[in-house]
Amino acid sequence: MTMRLAILCPGQGGQHPGMFDLLREDAQAAGFLSRCDLDRLLKAPLAQVLADPAQLFANICAQPLIVAAQLATWQALRAELETIAGAPAVVAGYSVGELSAYAIAGVFDASATVTLAARRAALMSEAAAAAPAQGLMSFGGMAVDALQARLQSQGAHAAIVTGADTLIAGGLNAALQAAATALAGQGVRSAALPIGLASHTPLMHEAVAPFLAELDAMAVHAPAMPLLAGVSGQGIADGGQARQLLARQLTETIQWAACMDACVERGVTVALELGPGSALSRMLRERHPHIQCRSLADFRSLTGLLSWLRRQAD
Incomplete structure (x- = not known):
């Protein structure tokens, strides 16, 4: 080989x-x-x-x-x-x-x-x-395009696309938590990451x-x-x-x-x-x-x- x-x-x-x-x-x-x-x-x-x-x-x-x-x-x-x-x-x-x-x-x-x-x-x-209390959170279990739209509606952003139904989101912690709460009822998994800024x-x-x-x-x-x-x-x-x-x-x-x-x-x-x-x-x-x-x-x-x-x- x-x-x-x-x-x-x-x-x-x-x-x-x-x-x-x-x-x-x-x-x-x-x-x-x-x-x-x-x-x-x-x-x-x-x-x-x-x-x-x-x-x-x-x-x-x-x-x-x-x-x-x-x-x-x-x-x-x-x-x-x-x-x-x-x-x-x-x-x-x-x-x-x-x-x-x-x-x-x-x-x-x-x-x-x-x-x-x-x-x-x-x-x-x-x-x-300049905008404290921000970070990253992983999301999975929904098509990326739909996830990105839901995140945007909560004031969060797609930071890293990692798969067809997984991504890392960034934004203010309040926006990330609101997105996680809103998406949990649709079977979307989420977890905060140990990174204290909204990279990307x-x-x-x-x-x-x-x-x-x-x-x-x-x-x-x-x-x-x-x-x-x-x-x-x-x-x-x-x-x-x-x-x-x-x-x-x-x-x-x-x-x-x-x-x-x-x-x-x-x-x-x-x-x-x-x-x-x-x-x-x-x-x-x-x-x-x-x-x-x-x-x-x-x-x-x-x-x-x-x-x-x-x-x-x-």
């Missing part, structure tokens, strides 16, 4: 106190994390943040932590992955994970991307301060211009491998387009279902989620069961992960 590998980079929600444990055992990953200087970016010792759930799940810490973990994982695995499967057939990121995907595809410098994640988090938190909705509008300024100050290159845009599920052609699409995803709906379908269209046979967590590999297995999907979170060592990948290539 000729392996066609997708690299998937998740967003917030799966971070945990041991998210760097495997990475510290690898010289490439550990060196990258040292260069990122996370204590400075977090404005607190990393060990303290990891041990405190309030800090670990706070947006201001979560975004740089997640991007740092994903890019450290890429540093640790890249050479072996290319030996096993060649260059990835596609790279895609979900929410803040899209920053990691850009760096993996060579659009941004990896260390600079971790700093960018910290700036993005700060700008989004500042935007959220118009409530993030004030973050767009300063984030674009951050992007304009960075060296940006055309993708060196196929890279998907979260807002469309389509490929990104050049650096200028990459900037605009990454800024758009602050306020526009992420089309993750379209990204998963794009993996099939590009002939992906195996997908690896860089973690933390395993939400993306679970979603891809459910939508496209013929793709072999695993996450770093499924393994107790990087060696175990690489052994699994070699078996897929046999």
